[in-house]
Amino acid sequence: xxxxxxxxxxxxxxxxxxxxxxxxxxxxxxxxxxxxxxxxxxxxxxxxxxxxxxxxxxxxxxxxxxxxxxxxxxxxxxxxxxxxxxxxxxxxxxxxxxxxxxxxxxxxxxxxxxxxxxxxxxxxxxxxxxxxxxxxxxxxxxxxxxxxxxxxxxxxxxxxxxxxxxxxxxxxxxxxxxxxxxxxxxxxxxxxxxxxxxxxxxxxxxxxxxxxxxxxxxxxxxxxxxxxxxxxxxxxxxxxxxxxxxxxxxxxxxxxxxxxxxxxxxxxxxxxxxxxxxxxxxxxxxxxxxxxxxxxxxxxxxxxxxxxxxxxxxxxxxxxx
Amino acid sequence: xxxxxxxxxxxxxxxxxxxxxxxxxxxxxxxxxxxxxxxxxxxxxxxxxxxxxxxxxxxxxxxxxxxxxxxxxxxxxxxxxxxxxxxxxxxxxxxxxxxxxxxxxxxxxxxxxxxxxxxxxxxxxxxxxxxxxxxxxxxxxxxxxxxxxxxxxxxxxxxxxxxxxxxxxxxxxxxxxxxxxxxxxxxxxxxxxxxxxxxxxxxxxxxxxxxxxxxxxxxxxxxxxxxxxxxxxxxxxxxxxxxxxxxxxxxxxxxxxxxxxxxxxxxxxxxxxxxxxxxxxxxxxxxxxxxxxxxxxxxxxxxxxxxxxxxxxxxxxxxxx
Numbered sequence: 001x002x003x004x005x006x007x008x009x010x011x012x013x014x015x016x017x018x019x020x021x022x023x024x025x026x027x028x029x030x031x032x033x034x035x036x037x038x039x040x041x042x043x044x045x046x047x048x049x050x051x052x053x054x055x056x057x058x059x060x061x062x063x064x065x066x067x068x069x070x071x072x073x074x075x076x077x078x079x080x081x082x083x084x085x086x087x088x089x090x091x092x093x094x095x096x097x098x099x100x101x102x103x104x105x106x107x108x109x110x111x112x113x114x115x116x117x118x119x120x121x122x123x124x125x126x127x128x129x130x131x132x133x134x135x136x137x138x139x140x141x142x143x144x145x146x147x148x149x150x151x152x153x154x155x156x157x158x159x160x161x162x163x164x165x166x167x168x169x170x171x172x173x174x175x176x177x178x179x180x181x182x183x184x185x186x187x188x189x190x191x192x193x194x195x196x197x198x199x200x201x202x203x204x205x206x207x208x209x210x211x212x213x214x215x216x217x218x219x220x221x222x223x224x225x226x227x228x229x230x231x232x233x234x235x236x237x238x239x240x241x242x243x244x245x246x247x248x249x250x251x252x253x254x255x256x257x258x259x260x261x262x263x264x265x266x267x268x269x270x271x272x273x274x275x276x277x278x279x280x281x282x283x284x285x286x287x288x289x290x291x292x293x294x295x296x297x298x299x300x301x302x303x304x305x306x307x308x309x310x311x312x313x314x315x316x317x318x319x320x321x
Numbered sequence: 322x323x324x325x326x327x328x329x330x331x332x333x334x335x336x337x338x339x340x341x342x343x344x345x346x347x348x349x350x351x352x353x354x355x356x357x358x359x360x361x362x363x364x365x366x367x368x369x370x371x372x373x374x375x376x377x378x379x380x381x382x383x384x385x386x387x388x389x390x391x392x393x394x395x396x397x398x399x400x401x402x403x404x405x406x407x408x409x410x411x412x413x414x415x416x417x418x419x420x421x422x423x424x425x426x427x428x429x430x431x432x433x434x435x436x437x438x439x440x441x442x443x444x445x446x447x448x449x450x451x452x453x454x455x456x457x458x459x460x461x462x463x464x465x466x467x468x469x470x471x472x473x474x475x476x477x478x479x480x481x482x483x484x485x486x487x488x489x490x491x492x493x494x495x496x497x498x499x500x501x502x503x504x505x506x507x508x509x510x511x512x513x514x515x516x517x518x519x520x521x522x523x524x525x526x527x528x529x530x531x532x533x534x535x536x537x538x539x540x541x542x543x544x545x546x547x548x549x550x551x552x553x554x555x556x557x558x559x560x561x562x563x564x565x566x567x568x569x570x571x572x573x574x575x576x577x578x579x580x581x582x583x584x585x586x587x588x589x590x591x592x593x594x595x596x597x598x599x600x601x602x603x604x605x606x607x608x609x610x611x612x613x614x615x616x617x618x619x620x621x622x623x624x625x626x627x628x629x630x631x632x633x634x635x636x637x638x639x640x641x642x
Binding site for chain 2: 088126135136137138139140141142144147150151154155157158161162238239
């Protein structure tokens with residue numbers, strides 16, 4: 001099969017690439033071709049992958065990407081929440097127009113109906129929010145990013161219903177611990193308050209430690225994507241986007257897990273520096289989601305922050321501190 | 322004040338125009354200027370109204386419309402459900418691109434933040450549906466029309482939150498009894514099975530009479546729009562679209578009301594002719610909505626089908642059969 005990853009240069013895209021190259025197949029179907037796309041051509045650590053630089057929202061950009069009719073498209077490309085809020089036009093261009101252009105290109109290709117895995121977000125929900133958020137709860141986002149993802153869910157469902165594509169959307173938890181450098185996501189601190197202290201560096205906590213949020217590791221996120229690639233659409237039904245499982249934890253609980261794994265010295269590296277603009281975004285987010293449907297379909301995530309930290313140490317720090 | 326009605330040639334647009342001309346004001350503010358827009362220039366029965374032919378989704382179309390900065394924009398323009406289903410591209414162009422172009426034009430106009438009243442629909446909800454549908458229920462439409470309206474709600478809320486426009490969305494019930502000729506809406510029969518027999522003509526019923534649906538008269542719909550034009554946005558909050566009140570009734574209840582008002586002879590003019598394609602659309606629709614928020618904000622509708630039929634006789638048939 002031919003797999004196309006759009007937004008392959010991002011953190012999840014790179015981890016998914018590594019996973020697919022290691023597996024050599026998706027759900028038992030051999031990967032004969034792997035195309036990695038991003039606005040800047042992603043680096044490939046594997047000679048078999050083709051790397052392409054493309055802008056989905058540019059004229060003809062999406063059409064060119066699907067010219068060779070990949071069997072599986074994983075669409076991860078997005079401007080993150082903080083940037084979609086600070087740059088209104090860029091957020092709509094990438095997150096809405098880019099997604100729609102991809103769907104339109106697939107629709108225009110006669111007799112072509114690939115599996116398309118789309119990553120949505122808990123940011124589609126806006127307060128006041130029940131805890132946990134039921135699967136049938138309204139999407140009234142209070143960020144432009146959340147608005148764009150909610151629109152993506154609607155388009156994905158309609159294009160799937162009309163038979164143009166075979167879409168599955170995943171409402172991802174906040175991914176924690178994100179490896180590497182901080183990005184512009186307002187959620188970045190959830191990772192950095194663990195990631196930096198684990199290697200002896202300072203980190204800034206911009207919100208009170210009572211903030212409760214919904215988390216899963218990068219390893220779980222990749223597993224979600226692989227599972228979504230192989231699900232039977234009949235089992236999903238017309239509501240094509242699933243709330244993914246995660247761990248509901250407060251920042252204080254994150255910090256206590258850090259203390260258990262890395263000691264007081266690590267915890268002392270967290271500097272509290274309240275940031276109103278980040279707080280305003282984060283307080284609109286979900287403390288926990290009901291993910292019953294996803295659970296029935298075999299999606300699972302971590303059940304403690306100690307486990308999330310251990311995954312990070314195994315996957316990013318060579319297995320030990 | 323300057324009022325702009327987009328989609329003014331439609332049934333609701335014409336009735337709203339008549340109402341505004343009769344009132345001469347909106348919420349006590351004198352109407353100094355009234356601009357009526359549609360793809361075909363609407364006929365004006367009042368010399369004071371300017372009529373304009375325009376296509377919102379065409380380049381520059383929306384910008385020209387708001388050049389004179391109307392204080393109130395009522396955006397009614399839409400391709401109806403049946404047509405949006407049969408002509409995928411036209412539906413997205415008019416219902417999504419047109420609405421977005423209007424919002425973008427308003428955003429681009431510096432220091433301009435009009436009240437924008439947007440008509441959404443119960444078609445944003447898709448089965449399985451609770452009865453009544455709670456106000457916080459997810460929007461998972463099973464028609465392209467419903468998808469486009471749900472996206473309109475999301476855009477309206479985000480543009481309002483960002484301060485670009487002062488939007489209020491109304492999730493309208495099916496409007497019954499629609500006067501005039503049938504249109505391409507799949508819901509058309511709800512009106513025609515009453516409207517035609519009331520004037521001695523045959524009508525076709527394409528669904529079983531057990532179908533339950535949510536209705537309000539054209540007179541109520543116009544009243545909803547006028548009320549939305551004058552609401553205090555603070556009272557509405559960030560969830561900018563309100564489910565409108567209505568009457569939940571089965572087709573059998575509609576027919577019994579017709580019998581009470583116009584007798585057995587009228588009822589015998591209803592010819593049952595099942596239509597699978599209409600049934601497939603209609604069975605995805607809402608039997609009833611919880612409209613508590615709208616009720617608190619002063620929106621009201623009819624409470625019996627006898628009343629809905631009487632409104633039609635008063636407003637369309639000169640007051641008697």
